[in-house]
Amino acid sequence: MMNYLLSLTIWTPIVFGFITLVLFSKNDCLARYFSLLGAVIAFIFSVLMFCHFDPNQQAMQFEEVAQWVPNFNINYHLGVDGISMPFVMLNNFVTILVVLAGFKVIKHKVALYNAMFLMMTGFISGSFCALDAILFYVFFEAMLIPMYLIIGVWGSTNRVYAAIKFFLYTLIGSLLMLVALIYLFFQSNGSFEILSYYKLPLTMGVQTLLFIAFFMSFAVKVPMWPLHTWLPDAHPEAPTGGSMVLAAITLKIGGYGFLRFILPIVPDASRELAGVMVILSLIAIVYIGLVALVQKDMKKLVAYSSISHMGFVTLGCFLMANGTLNKWAVEGAITQMISHGFVSAAMFFCIGVMYDRVHSRNIADYGGVVNKMPIFAAFFMLFSMANAGLPGTSGFAGEFMVIMGAVQTSFISAALAGLTLIIGAGYTLWMYKKVIFGEVTNSHVAEMPDVTAREFIILAVLAIAVIGMGVYPDLFVSKMHTSVELLINQAAISKI
Amino acid sequence: MTYPNLFPVLPEIFMALMTIIILLVDAFSAKKSVITVLTLLTLIGCFVLQIHVSSPSTQLTFNDMFILDSLATGTKLFTYILSFVAVIYVRRYIIDKEINPGEFYAILLFAILGMMVMISADNMIVLYVGLELLSLALYGLIALQRDNVKATESAMKFFILGALASGILLYGISFIYGATGGNLQLELIVRSMLASQEQGISPLLTFGLAFVVAGLVFKLGLVPFHMWIPDVYEGSPLAVTTMIGSLTKIAAVVFMIRFLVGGLVLLSMYWTIMLLVLAMLSLFFGNIIAIAQTNIKRMLGYSTISHMGFVALGFIVVSVDGITSTLFYVITYSITALATFGILTALSKDGFECESIDDLKGLSSSHPVYAFLLMLTMFSMAGIPPLVGFYAKFKILAALVNTGLTWVAVFAVIMSLIGAFYYIRVVKAMYFDEKVKDIQVANICVGTKVLLVLNTLMLLVIGIFPSYLIDYCQKFIG
Numbered sequence: 001m002m003n004y005l006l007s008l009t010i011w012t013p014i015v016f017g018f019i020t021l022v023l024f025s026k027n028d029c030l031a032r033y034f035s036l037l038g039a040v041i042a043f044i045f046s047v048l049m050f051c052h053f054d055p056n057q058q059a060m061q062f063e064e065v066a067q068w069v070p071n072f073n074i075n076y077h078l079g080v081d082g083i084s085m086p087f088v089m090l091n092n093f094v095t096i097l098v099v100l101a102g103f104k105v106i107k108h109k110v111a112l113y114n115a116m117f118l119m120m121t122g123f124i125s126g127s128f129c130a131l132d133a134i135l136f137y138v139f140f141e142a143m144l145i146p147m148y149l150i151i152g153v154w155g156s157t158n159r160v161y162a163a164i165k166f167f168l169y170t171l172i173g174s175l176l177m178l179v180a181l182i183y184l185f186f187q188s189n190g191s192f193e194i195l196s197y198y199k200l201p202l203t204m205g206v207q208t209l210l211f212i213a214f215f216m217s218f219a220v221k222v223p224m225w226p227l228h229t230w231l232p233d234a235h236p237e238a239p240t241g242g243s244m245v246l247a248a249i250t251l252k253i254g255g256y257g258f259l260r261f262i263l264p265i266v267p268d269a270s271r272e273l274a275g276v277m278v279i280l281s282l283i284a285i286v287y288i289g290l291v292a293l294v295q296k297d298m299k300k301l302v303a304y305s306s307i308s309h310m311g312f313v314t315l316g317c318f319l320m321a322n323g324t325l326n327k328w329a330v331e332g333a334i335t336q337m338i339s340h341g342f343v344s345a346a347m348f349f350c351i352g353v354m355y356d357r358v359h360s361r362n363i364a365d366y367g368g369v370v371n372k373m374p375i376f377a378a379f380f381m382l383f384s385m386a387n388a389g390l391p392g393t394s395g396f397a398g399e400f401m402v403i404m405g406a407v408q409t410s411f412i413s414a415a416l417a418g419l420t421l422i423i424g425a426g427y428t429l430w431m432y433k434k435v436i437f438g439e440v441t442n443s444h445v446a447e448m449p450d451v452t453a454r455e456f457i458i459l460a461v462l463a464i465a466v467i468g469m470g471v472y473p474d475l476f477v478s479k480m481h482t483s484v485e486l487l488i489n490q491a492a493i494s495k496i
Numbered sequence: 497m498t499y500p501n502l503f504p505v506l507p508e509i510f511m512a513l514m515t516i517i518i519l520l521v522d523a524f525s526a527k528k529s530v531i532t533v534l535t536l537l538t539l540i541g542c543f544v545l546q547i548h549v550s551s552p553s554t555q556l557t558f559n560d561m562f563i564l565d566s567l568a569t570g571t572k573l574f575t576y577i578l579s580f581v582a583v584i585y586v587r588r589y590i591i592d593k594e595i596n597p598g599e600f601y602a603i604l605l606f607a608i609l610g611m612m613v614m615i616s617a618d619n620m621i622v623l624y625v626g627l628e629l630l631s632l633a634l635y636g637l638i639a640l641q642r643d644n645v646k647a648t649e650s651a652m653k654f655f656i657l658g659a660l661a662s663g664i665l666l667y668g669i670s671f672i673y674g675a676t677g678g679n680l681q682l683e684l685i686v687r688s689m690l691a692s693q694e695q696g697i698s699p700l701l702t703f704g705l706a707f708v709v710a711g712l713v714f715k716l717g718l719v720p721f722h723m724w725i726p727d728v729y730e731g732s733p734l735a736v737t738t739m740i741g742s743l744t745k746i747a748a749v750v751f752m753i754r755f756l757v758g759g760l761v762l763l764s765m766y767w768t769i770m771l772l773v774l775a776m777l778s779l780f781f782g783n784i785i786a787i788a789q790t791n792i793k794r795m796l797g798y799s800t801i802s803h804m805g806f807v808a809l810g811f812i813v814v815s816v817d818g819i820t821s822t823l824f825y826v827i828t829y830s831i832t833a834l835a836t837f838g839i840l841t842a843l844s845k846d847g848f849e850c851e852s853i854d855d856l857k858g859l860s861s862s863h864p865v866y867a868f869l870l871m872l873t874m875f876s877m878a879g880i881p882p883l884v885g886f887y888a889k890f891k892i893l894a895a896l897v898n899t900g901l902t903w904v905a906v907f908a909v910i911m912s913l914i915g916a917f918y919y920i921r922v923v924k925a926m927y928f929d930e931k932v933k934d935i936q937v938a939n940i941c942v943g944t945k946v947l948l949v950l951n952t953l954m955l956l957v958i959g960i961f962p963s964y965l966i967d968y969c970q971k972f973i974g
Contacts, residue, residue, distance in 0.1 A: 025864065069887075071966045072894065109860070134890075138881035145875055148920065152928040153860075160928050164920060171880075171916055175909040178890070182897045182905070 002052060006062050006078040009045040009088060010126045013038050013095065017118030020111050028110040032103055035114035039099045042121065043092040050089055055082060055479045058486050060131060060195070068135070073190050077132040082483030083259055083334060084128045086476045087252055090341045091128070093465070094248045095121040097458050098241040101349055104454065105240065105356055106154060113154060116146035117241060124249055128256060133181045133192045141174055143250065147242070155237035162230075162237035169230040173217035180213035184265070198264045201495050207269035214262045221254030224314055225284040228307045235303035236361060240352025243299065247306050247344035252337045255313045259334075263317065263325070264490040270318070277318035282416050284311030289423035293430070297361045298354075301431055302347045305387060308420060309344075309399075312336050315417060316402040321409040325488045329405025331477055334484070336398025338476055339386075339469055343395050346383040346462040350376070353455055354435070358444045363434050367441030372448040377436045379451075379459040384432045386466045388425035394469030504555040504564040507545040507572070508612050514538040515605040522598020532587055535601040536580060539608075543576040556618065560681055563618035570972040571615050571750050574827055578743055578834055579608050584947055585838040586735035588938045592846055593733060595640055603640070604739060607633035611747035620669045620680045620759065623751060624662070627715065630747065631658050634740060638732045650724075650731025657714070657724045665711025671704025672760075682759035689762045697763065705763050709770050712755060715748050718808055719777040722801045726789075729797030730851070734844055737793055738837035741800065742830045749807060749826040753819060756811065764814045771808045772904070778805030779911040786918045793851045795918060796836065799877060802915055803829050806892055809908060813895040816973050821891035823969040828884045828958060835951040836873040839866055842948060845938040853922060858931030866937070867926040869952040876955045878919040879912050884959035891966070 001008070016038025024031035053061060060079030068076040080088060098117055106113045123146070126139035144167055152163035185192055188200050202210070220227045231251075235243050263270050270277075285308050292304035316333025319326045353376060354369065355361055370377040386393035391400075399421065406414035440446050451459065468475070502509065518534050525531075549555075550569040556562065583601070590597050610630030617623040635658070639651035673680055675698050676688040689701070714721040729737050756767055782802030789795035807829075810822030843850040843859075843866060850856070860867035876883035889912060896905040958965055 069961075069963050069966075071963055071970075112860075112864075138886070141881045141886070145880060148923070149927055152924060160924055163928065164917070164924065167920055168913065168917060172910075172913050175913055176906070179893065179897065179902065179905050179909055182890075182894050183902060185894065186898055 012042045013118040014122035017115040021115035025111040031111040046092040078129040082480035120146040150242040154239040159237040162233045166234045173220040176213040177217035207266040211269040218254040218257035236299040243348040244345040248341040274318045281315035326405035332401025339394035366435040373450045397473040501557040507542040561619040567972040646731040661714035668707025675700040718774040726797035730794040742834040775805040775808035783914040825888040857929040859926040874919040878916040887962040
C-alpha cells in the first residue's frame, strides 16, 4: 500500500465524491456522512504519508511512475518532497472541516456540494503531488470546475458574477502556462518531467517569457497585486466551505507553483525580476493591508487580509542576497502558507457561524456578540490574534521567519513588512471589537445561540492546529529543510 | 470491356440500395416505425460490410477514382457509428415534430452516402460529386418542414451560398486541371507538379488554388465564408442540426486532407498562409460573436466556426503530426457535438425546441442528469481537462509550437479563453439561475438515455486515456 500512498490520497476523495454524486443525490443525510468518511480516509492516508516521510532525503518520495499518454511521453508521475508534503496534509485536513462545516448549513443539492468538495480535494492533492507537467496541469485546471459550481450554486447574491470572474481569471493564467509547458516539452526533447526542466539550459529571453507565462498563472492564484481583484469578489459570494477551501488551499497552489516551477526552471529570470516581485509583494502587504482597514464586509476584510498575508509568501520566495535565496525566508514562506491555511479557514468559518445565525456579513449589523456567544467569542479572539500575528500562534511563526530573512537581505523590505503586522492587528482587532464587544445592538444578535457541538469541534480542532503550529512549527519546518536547501541550490545555478 | 472491381464499394452500394428500399417501404407501408429500424439496420450493415472490405493495403477501383485506404476505412467506421447514434437520438423528435420519417431517413442516408464518397474519392471530380450529394441532401433535410418559415429561409440561404461555393470550387478545379496537363486524379496532379517543378509554380495553379481553398473552407465554415452556419444551425430543426453539427465535420476534414494534403501538397506554402489567416479570423470572430448569442443553436454555430478554426490550424502544420491532431480534433469534436445536440434534442418535447439559453435556466434542479451531461460537453468544448476537448486543443497547440508558430498558439489560447466565457454561461444558466420555463424531457426510451450518458462519458474516458484514439488517428494517416 505504501507504494501507492499518493494515488490513494488523491483518488479516494474523487471516488467517494463520484459515488456520492451518483448514489446519494436523493438522500442528503447519507451523502453527508459518506463524504465525511471519504474525507477522513483521505486524511488518514496523508497522515500515513507524513509519518513515513524521510526528512533527510533529497529525492522525491513515495514516487509512482506509470505511462499515461505515450504519444506525448506524458507520465502518471507522482512524488512529494518537503515542500509539497505539508500542503497535501493541510489540504486533506481542511477538507474534513469543510465537509463538517457544510453539514447543517447546506440544504440545497447536498450530494452535489459534497461531491464537488471531495473531487476538488483530490484534484488539489493531485496538483501538489504531480511531477509531470501535464498531470499537474490537468489537476490544476480540473479544480476550476468544482470551484466554479461551488461559488455559483451555493454563493450569495452576486455569486454569478464572482464565479465567472474567478473562472476566467484563473483560466487565462493557466492557458499561458500550458503554452509554456508545451514549449519546454520541445526544448527538453520531448519530456514533461518537471524535474528534467531543472537542468535545462535556457537563454535569458526565453526564461523571461517563461517567467511571465508561469507568473500569470500562479500570481493569479496567489493572488498578487495587481491580479488580485477576483479574490475579494469570489470570497464574499462563496459559501463558508468554499471560502475555507479557497483561502486555505487553492491560494497555496500559487505559492507552491513559484517554488516548484518558477524558481528552479527559470532561475536567471527569477534573479533578474526578483526586485519587481519583492516590490509587488510589498505593495500587496502594505497597500492591501490598508484596503482591508476600510472594509465593511467581514468576508471582504478577511479576503483582503489573505492577499496581504500571501504577500509575505511571495516576499519570502523572492528575497535574494547576491542572487541566492534566503533559507529563512523560503521556509518562512512555506510556514506562512500552512499557517494561513489554518487561520484563514478558521476566520472564514467563524464568519460563517455568525452568518448562519444573522444572514449578514456586514460589520455594522453586529455588536455585543460576546454576550450571547461567549465560547464562540473566545475562539474568534484566538483566531483574530493569529491573523494579526500574535506570538504563540501560527500566524507569528511564518511572518517572523520571513521578516528574519528580510532583515538579512534588505532592511527596507523588512521594515515595510514589519509595518503590516501593525496594520494587520489594526483591521483584525477593529473588526473584532465592533462585532464582538459592546452592548447587544439589535434583536438579531440578541437571538444568537452559542456554538453547537459540531461547530465547537471544528473550532477546537482549528484552535489546536493554530496553537500547535505556533508553539511547535518545527513539526513541519523540520521536514522541509533538505528540500528547501536543494531548491536554493537549484535556484542559484545559472542556466544560460 | 472490363468491369470495375466492386468489392471496395460494397458498403456504399448496399447503402444506396437500402435507401431506395426505404423510399419504397415508405410509399407502400403504413407502419412508419419500420423505417427507423431499416435505417438503423442499414447503418449496421454498412458498418459490418466496411469492416469486411477493409484490408491493410490500399484498394483502388473505378479507374483509380475511388480509394479505400486506412484513412477512409477509419473515418467511415467512425461516421457510421456516429450516424447510428444520431439516428437514435432524433428518432423521438422526428415523430414529435411530425416529420415524415421515410423522407427524413432516406435523405439522411443520401447525405451519409455523400460523405462516404467524399471520404473515399481519389479524384477531384469524384470529390466534387460526393460533396454535391451531401449538400443537396442537406438542403432537402433542412427544408423538410415546408411550412416552417425559419427552416425554409435557412435552406434557401444555404442553397444559394452553397451553390456559389460549389461553383467557385469547380472553377478552381478547372484551373488546376488546365495547369497540370489535364489531370484530375490526385496522385497524377502531384506527379505532374513534381515534373514541372523546376520551371516554378505556374500562376494558373496558384490562381486555381485560391478558388479551391475558398470553396473548401466554405464547407468547413471558416470566416469569412461562415455566414451560412449560424443561420442553418438556428433555422434547421434540431434533428437536422444534430446531423450537420456533428456528422458532416469528419467528412469535410477528410475532404480537405485529400484535396490539400493529398493533391496540392506542393502548393502548401500558399495554402498554409491562406488557412492561417482564415483560421485566425475564425477563432477571433467565432468566439467573439458567440458571446452575444442568446440562442444556443446559434451559439453552437459560432462555436463550430471557432472549432473549425482550430482544425484549420492543424492543417498549417503540414506533417503527419499536424494532420493527426486535426483528425483527432475533428473526431472528438464530432463526439462532443453529437452529445450536445443529443441532449438538446432530448429536452425538446411536443414541438417545443429547446433553443434559447434561457430555456435551460434551472435545469440542474429539474433534470440534474441532463444538466450534468450538458455541463460536461460544455467544459469539453471549452477545453478544460480532464475532458477530451483539452487534449484535442493541446495536440494542435503542441504541433504549432513544434513548428515554431508559438505566437499562433498563444493567439489560439487567448481566443479559447474568450470561448470559455460563453460555454460557462450555459453552465451558469443551468446551475445558478432560477427556473423560468418547465422543460420536459421527450419520452425517449431507456436505451437512448443510456446512450446519451455513454456518449458523454466517452468525453471523459477519451480525455483521460487519449492515447488509443491518437494512435488510431495516426494509423489512419499512415
